[in-house]
Amino acid sequence: MQATTMAIEPTLAILSGKGGTGKTLLSVNLASVAKEATYIDCDVEEPNGNLFFNPTQEFGKLVTVKKPVVDEALCDGCHKCVDFCAFNALALIGKRLMIFDEICHSCGGCIHVCPQKALSEQDRAVGEMSIGRSDSVRSISGSMNIGESSGVPIIEELLKHKGEDLTIIDAPPGSSCLVTESVRLADFCILIAEPTTFGAHNLAMVHELVSLLGKPYAVVLNKVMEGKNPAEEFCIKNNIPIIGRIPFDKKLGSLNSVGKIASREEKHYRELFASILSKALAKVNP
Amino acid sequence: MIIAIPSDKDSLDSAVCVSFGRAPFYCLYNTETEQSTFLANSAADSPGGAGIKAAQLLVDNKANIVITIRCGENAAKVLEPADITLFKALNLSVADNIAAHKQDKLEPLKEVHAGYHNGH
Amino acid sequence: MKQLLILSGKGGTGKTTIASAFIRLAQAKAYADCDVDAPNLHLVMAPFPNEKITDYHGLDKAVIDSSRCTNCGICLDNCRFHAIKLQDGQHIVDPIACEGCTLCAFLCPEKAITMVQAKAGELKLYSNKDEHFSTATLSMGSGTTGLLVTQVKNQLKEVAGETEFAIIDGSPGIGCPVIASLTGADLALVVAEPSISGISDMKRIILTAAKLGVPIAVCINKSDTNDELSAKIESFCWKEGIFFVGKIPFDPMAIQAVNEGKTIIDYACDSGTAVRQVYAKTLQMLKETIRR
Incomplete structure (x- = not known):
């Protein structure tokens, strides 16, 4: 990696067609393996990132x-x-x-x-936002009040606090206007997909969105196991680069289910996510 | 007095519509003349705020009573200050609910649900 | 038409896997996918010979007539949604950003802006003789609304109103689309996942369903991925008097089934056996609620 401390580091957005595919898992781990990073949780309807980071709060305000x-x-x-x-x-x-x-x-x-x-x-x-620190990660998170009509104003506010360091954006699921707003500042998008027909279909939807927005992108396959992987087949058919494979792994699942950041717990997880991060960064730099 | 009932079809033998705000029609029954008319619900196709617009429609049509299976929080907020009383509809036709109201057999509607409105 | 609704607080809990197994077990003649943000049910259903596609419209969107526009910039200054853009000296509307408030059309001194019908998605109705499946897809940048979910259910009711019962794959979350899914449902089966976030999602959806007066049953999917939290969900249900209809273990066969375009009951597997028991209990409860 050539980046000097003076340059503005890239912004990576993590997307998936549906919730529950490992978007937050990938986002928090990528932020954690970087030397310094900002993590922005744009899933303001169901913000889960801080369940993992549990940051010490440094700043907070209401979004109006x-x-x-x-x-x-x-x-x-x-x-x-x-x-x-x-x-x-x-x-x-x-x-x-x-x-x-x-x-x-x-x-x-x-x-x-x-x-x-x-x-x-x-x-x-209509909600609130906060900035906190968890080791090397600055975590920016917002939550929309229950019953509000749109999370867009909160996402706009979160993005105002983006710094010049490496930024990982945890986008909301789907392909709505919330996602469009979340990835506005992204230099590169990582689409995460599960190895099922459902996963491939949801990947196709979010692939259509990033293509429409003209953002460069790559795919990370999650819960990879032996046998057929329709999401992988979709990537091969459409010439989409695959920059990582997170294996199906009960240990990883159970660490994740109790709010632990796998790459902070075990070395081989750290290596796995560090490899995905370096491949993504290699794609961003011209 | 005018009784309003959300209905699936524009006839007295129609079922009461399960939705208040997105009902295709409202039966407006005048207790003095015993005449009923059916009003097409212009709110039914609203992506959001259907309950509010539907309630406004009934306020503008001078309803005094609404007989419904359920009612959202926002619609209730419009109906209450207009002094419209809410009754819980029975799982019967529109005509049978009017008859049941005449015989004081309907219970007041107690549970009003929050109508969270996410997305566009 | 009695409605059995399958729900979860968040996507990815296996709602569709369970719904598709139920449809097969019940040999259901009417079913719908109300998860219109990311519909998946059609992927595991056999192809249907007949399909009817209808455009779904959201609010009308603004269009600027460039022949009348004097580029005064009033629309640009007043649009709160950043939907007016200046491109090559001409003001234009970005249809993805436009929310349809009509303010620009009201303010334009030249009456150069009109509101036009905008397609926000498609309603799809598939039929094979007396079997009907209703679903929808959204256009890019459009979100789910209660209106679309209501229309998905209405078009099913129109063709299958006389069918004894329908299985409905609900929308995720707790918003307006979920309320629309719950409206008219006779029983909601909540699919919970044994994780911290799964439990909080489950509690929110139970609260929403209870307020609407829809009877609730709970099952746990991928129950053995965290036995401790599964036990917690089960005891929560007992304490709250919520009908608990069973646990479905994590099963790699479930993934294989989906990938073969089949359901978990088409294979001899642990999740298939478990889902049969969950189905039997759910159906028994549905019959009891209808009788009451």
Whole structure:
């Protein structure tokens, strides 16, 4: 590796088509085997990264969005804002306007539409974020409050705190707008897949997404065992580089199930993940 | 008084719809005239906030009573301040539920569920 | 049509593996996959001779008519979703970022912006004589909504309303799509995994189902990957009065079955034997809840 301490180190995003394929396992271990790294948990609906890192918190804040508030003295109950709102976040009973904060997408439309100028905006917390340290890893994590409509504002906030060191982004599962936002700053994507027909299908979905976004990528196969591996067949057929194989391993599974970082526990796991990291970095550097 | 009931079809022998906000129709029954009309639910195709929009529709149509199998938290928040009373529907037709209400056989709806709205 | 719903707090617990085994055991004539973010059930079902595909629309999205646009930039300044971009001196809408709020169309002084119907996915209905399977796929960048899940269930009900019972592979998580999956369900079978995060996911989904008044049964998948936590789940169920219908061990044959396009009951294997018992108990409970 040629990188000097002055250069901005790359950002790697870890993706999978579905939850439970080993995305967090790979992310926390890649961050742990690097000399210094920042880990960003963008799976803000089910953030699990800090269950592994258990970091000492250094910084924390609420993440807010704009919400409309009504001045009841000015509202004359004309119904225009209710009719305008594409998300159905407003209701009017007589002259009483009700605003459903969790349904609101903060588009600001109702403020513009109101003929009486009865609506204005305030900040509203939709979740929180924190930065902590666990050995060589700076962990940035956020969580969305239950019942909120979108995790995008929280992911935006998390990415603002990305540094110049090696960054590992643990993306949310699937191929929704949350994933698109999470991988925005990524130099390289690692897709992780299980060795089943399901795994291959989910890999195809996330492969379509990274291709659409024009990001370079490679695959890590998880739970590899003897026999057929449809995810591997998919990679071969589509000329997708495979930069690692995590074997199916009961020990690894049980360490992971109780929140232990395998590469910090045993040398051969450390070597496994270090090899994946160096292969990924070799692909990033032109 | 006007009773509103979410229904699968626009007829009195239709089943009560399991969903409040995404019901295709509402039966509006006027207890004074004993006439019923069916209202197409413009909220049924909303990706989000269907319960709120549906409740607004019933408020705008001057409903006093809603008979439903279940009701989301947000819809209830609109119906309650409009003084609309909620009753738990029986697993029978719309007509049978109207009859059951006349005979005071319906229980008030107690459990209102949270309508978490994730995704777009 | 009685509905047996199979649920888990998070993806990857083996929900679809269990659902497909149940479909085979029940010789079900009606089933649906409501996990529309990453539908998998179709991969283990035999091909169907007939398919009906319908477009699914989310909210309409903005389109700028470049012949009317004067590039005043009002839309760009006011869009909160960063969906308006300046490309070669012309304002355009990024359809992936546009959330359909309609504010730009309202503000445009030239009336150059219109809202147009946007395809967000496809509803799919497969049929073979009296057997029906309903599912959907989403377009890239689109997320699941309660509306799509409701439509998946509705199109099944339309063709198979008279069928005795349907097996439904539910959506993961605890959001609106799960509420839509649970609406109208007669029994929810929660598939739990013996891990710390698996237990917290299970508790959240149980709470959600209970609030909707849907009866719940719990089974554990890959139970022998952590015996201690499996025991914990079992005792939690006993304490809370939740019907516990059994444990399915981790079984490499389950992976082989999926890869051959088959279900675990097509092989003589440990997970197949266990899932038969789980099925029998679940069905017994479904009958009891219906009788009540």
